[in-house]
Every structure is written in C-alpha cells, then in structure tokens.
Amino acid sequence: MNSWIQQSIFYHIYPLGFCGAPLENDLISEPIPRLERIQAWIPHLKSLGINSLYIGPLFESTSHGYDTIDYLRVDRRLGTNENFKKLVQLLHESHIKVIVDGVFNHVGRDFPFFIDLKENGQSSSYCDWFSGLNFCTRSPYNDPFSYDPWNGCYNLVKLNVYNQEVKNYIFDVIKFWINEFDIDGIRLDAADCLDLNFLKELSYFCRSIKPDLFLLGEVIHGDYSRWANKDSLDAVTNYECYKGLYSSHNDKNYFEIAYSLNRQFGDGGIYKNLPLYNFVDNHDVNRIVNTLKDPNHLWPLHAILFTMPGLPSIYYGSEWGIEGVKSNNSDIALRPQLDLADVSQNSPNKDLANIISLLVDIRKNSKALQKGVYRQVLVANQHFVFSRQYEDECIIVAVSVTDSPVSVEINLPVDGSMLIDLLSEAGYTYSVTGKRSSIQIPSCGALIMKVK
DSSP, rough: OOHHHHTTTTEEOOOHHTOOSSSOOOSOOOOOOOOOOOOTHHHHHHTTTTOEEEEEOOOOEESSSSSSEEEEEEEEOOOOOOHHHHHHHHHTTTTTTEEEEEESSSSETTTTHHHHHHHHGOOOTTTBBTTOOOOSOOOOOOSSSSSOTTTEEEEEEBOTTTTTHEEEEEEHHHHHHHHHHOOOOETTTTTSSSHHHHHHHHHHHHHOTTTTOOEEEESSSSSGGGSSSSSBSSEEOOOHHHHHHHHHHHOOOOOHHHHHHHHHHHHOOOTTSSSOOEEEETSSSOOOOHHOOOGGGGHHHHHHHHHHSEEEEEEETGGGGGGOOOBTOGOOOOSSOOHHHHHHHOTTTHHHHHHHHHHHHHHHTTTHHHHHHEEEEEEEESSEEEEEETTTTTEEEEEEEEEOOOEEEEEEESOOOOOEEEETTTEEEEEEHHHTTEEETTTOOEEEEEEE
C-alpha cells in the first residue's frame, strides 16, 4: 500500500451539480469552462486539510454523467480537456491528489458503438460489445433486440467486459487519462457488478503504467476482500460502516458501529489490512444532517469517521451540514451548485467545518490514527471507547450521545501516566493509575486522547 493513500483525507465533488451544469447535454453547444469554479475552492480544501480530491463523473455523457457518450472527452457542460488538465495541475501544486470516476460497467444509449448497433442490427461490428444482447426480443425502448441494463435502468447499457476488444478499449481509455491528465487514482463505478478477473487484469494494467495509482471500487454489499486485495483494487466503499455510523447514533446504540468496527478491523478482523473508504454521505444518499435524527450527533459521528481505520471522506457541502434529500426518485437535491461564501456563512451548522478541520489535523499528525491497530475498549448503548495503536503511539477515542456529560472508567491497552485530550486547546489531562483512568465524555461529544 502506497503511503500517500494511508495518509489521504478525501473530499468528494460531483462536478455536474457542483458547477451548476444543465441536467441534459444537448451535444452541440460549445464547451463552457464550469470546472474553473472548483479552482476557487482550493484554498478551502487546504484549510480543511484535504489532500485527495475525488471528482466525477467527468466523461462526456447524456445527462447525469454515468451514461457515457465519449470516454476521451470531458463533458462539454464542464469545459474542455485542457480545462481539466489545468485544474489537475493547480490541485497538484496545492499537494492535492486527484481521483476520477471510471464508469466502465455500462454506457449510455448515445454511445457511438451502441448507436451503430441500433442502426445496423446483427450486421454491426459491435454486437459482442454489449452484455446479454438478444435479437429474439425487444428492449423497453422498442429496439429490435434486448440487452443487459445496469440495475434495471435500460438507459444504461451494460458492456461485455469478457470481450477482449472491450477490455482493450477500456485499458486504452485508462492509459489516456493517466498520460493526458496525470490523475492519481480511479474510482470504479459499480465495481461490484464488474467481473473479478476483469478487475484483476485492469489492476495489473494500471500498475504497469503508474505503480502508485489508487484504485477504489464502489461496492454496496458483500465480502469487500473479493474486490480489494493484493491482486485487484486497493480499497472499496465501506457501506457497512456508513450505515452503522448514522444508525448507531439515531438509535443511541453504539453496539452497532462497535460490532462493525470490531468485525472489520479488530483482532482477527476480516479487513484489518484493507484501507476501506469511509463516508457519512455521498451523491447517492441523503445528506448526513437529514439522515441523523439529532444534529447534535454530527460531532461524535465525525469524531469516529476521522479516527476509525480506513480513509475518511467528506462530500462537498456536508462540512457545513447542508441539507439534501432524495425526492421522487431523483438525486438532484443531493448534488447542488454551491456558492462558497454563501454556504460557509449561512449554514445552520457552519461551525462543523472548523471541527472537521481540527479532526483532520489530529489525524494527519498521528501515525496511530492513520495506520494503527484498532481495539475496542468499552461499549455501552450511549458511549463508546476504542484505541488506535502504532509502535509507541496510542490514541484513545471516546464518544457519547448522552444528554449530559458521562464519567466512565476505562482500561488502557498500554502503560502510561496520563491521557492528553488533543481536542482541548489547553491539552486537558486525565491521570492513569495501573492502566486505569476515569474520563468524562462531553454530552453529544468526543475525546481524542494521547497516552503519555
């Protein structure tokens, strides 16, 4: 595992929404350099401590970005290839890595090779490019054939990645994006729908071009190690802990997230050597402030996010606790255009960004939080304590959803004389006697303490 990945603090931007692009691509307009709007946010990313930006989708598409038309062109609604190249350069100058969406499971119906199939039928040279093609039935679009869609969405046509021509095409696309834009990683959309052997070949190909390229897979369910392992992807999205993080706070039941963390990263944890991608919301799910029953729980929730094993990520705008809820099966409200000055000054949770910045700073200065061993220390319904240890550094994390401060006795996993609270400006300390300490966790708050 490359050291930069373990040290990454991710920020996630859905560019079509963020930049205020039209919902539909007319395919004839001149490119508009809306990507330049991201440049104004670079100082904000640096102030948060962000060092990795996941941005996507970017390929030219018909509507939402995942219905690809042209893999070699930045969507005209966002600008040109040169606009994106300039953005990557500016981000790199600010020491921020760039990870893009790789949408290789499916294409849109306006993809040129699919149009050729519609026009030429069984005479098309691309019949074997699409999964499940069957000329004995019709599609819901009344094509004289049917095909495999993604997740029942027939405007997303599944590619046949068993076809060597398709694989070669995708690999050429990846090579182009690496060489043309100097990207640092690829987030593989719908990775859990892609053939595992294809992912292994893709991984080998990527490493042959750029050995430290980060490969992240979108995986919703299943055994994450099927996709993330030494022969395939570096990491996958940690939807198990996404659910546990909000649900344990809503139910005031820390046993849920404690179970997941111990199962994944504890002694004998099944993913203890995998840097899973951790998040509390994204472009597909409701904003965290709407998912939580009590906005006061934003504080302990983010304290866990930035101290648990794996790679923490913030979805744009959620550092201020902005709202966004799916409606009428639409994700538009989750993907808004934002004005930096307006959202930073007028959000009802505007102080959250300062808390996140502090959490990021603590994490970036702690090897234990970046790659230390995870151990459960104490679990109760409304408070939770765990440790992270690497070499001679040990961090104790304690969170609570109680309505008033709670005092608890804990047993430390290492020797020490005191606990120093890294969250308090004065560095408040708790004494340790024989590996035992009595601590007081703030109401709906957290302690992050270093053992000395």
